[in-house]
Amino acid sequence: MSHPTENPSSEEHASHPLADSEPRQRHPSAQAPQPRQQAAPRKPSQLMRLPKRIEKPYATYTLLAINIVIFVIGLLSNDAWVWLINNGVNVPYLTTHGEPYRLVTSMFLHGSLAHIGFNMFALLYLGRLLESLFGRTRFLLIYFLGGLGGSVLGTLLNEGGLGASGAVFALWGAEVVYLYRNRELYGGWARQRMQQSLMLMGLNFAFGIFVNMNAEEGGVMIGNFAHLGGLLGGVILTFAIGPRINIPQQTPELVNGIRVYNAEDTNDQPKGWLSWLALYVLGLIILMIAAGLVITYPA
Secondary structure, three states: OOOOOOOOOOOOOOOOHHHOOOOOOOOHHHOOOOOOOOOOOOOOOEEEEOOOOOOOOHHHHHHHHHHHHHHHHHHHOHHHHHHHHHHHOEOHHHHHOOOOOHHHHHHHOOOOHHHHHHHHHHHHHHHHHHHHHHOHHHHHHHHHHHHHHHHHHHHHOOOOEOOOHHHHHHHHHHHHHHHHHOHHHHOHHHHHHHHHHHHHHHHHHHHHHHHHHHOOOOOOOOOHHHHHHHHHHHHHHHHHHOOOEEOOOOOOEEEOOEEEEEOEEOOOOHHHOHHHHHHHHHHHHHHHHHHHHHOOOOO
């Protein structure tokens, strides 16, 4: 059989190729392209095993449940909602004159579905990671004391409000500090996660400033100072009590041909946290005393 690119010499091959009764040989360059085989993922040569903390982030789920239940109660009963607002919102004058519990109760109240939706999404996003990395005790300390820092700064600057945003920003600050401190161990994932968190925080602050600048008299305001106070609280607390991951000299364990190194947390003893926590709480008390001296009449 002649090559398909040659002119046919016989009458049989003078007809159109589609009329041929015999199969024609295809030029190699005309063969159907073979699917490209994807390269198998590279097998890592070594891995790091972090200190084991917890199996399930139950503290995160409990905080989610408490916030959602309180919000639903307010939706179902107007009387309950009015009572919660009157007795739980952080009103700087009331908070500094006999009702300091509002610093905490305001962290569990939300004014709208969008408000609680954003805060609970951020709590779930951050909480599942940080509770597993920090352990339940440090996670809760940063959540509550960081959130308390947000409430205190808002009060000092005569900015009342409600919501878990201060505590959420404390977790954001904790995440960034932890990843930056251990960036060499986590590599590209740490940089990507830090960039995402910093971008989200920046957008949140920008949105808050925009809303407050354009809010009408008596309209809804966003507690930017509470956000800032929570962020600073989370950063300070994580520097003081957050995990410090170290990989000591050791003979690695060989698992399926991969060298596995056991990391350790050099800051996992509660006794070492007490002095830092005492200083932090003392600072909040001093700020509240200053707020009481500055805020002498209702806004």
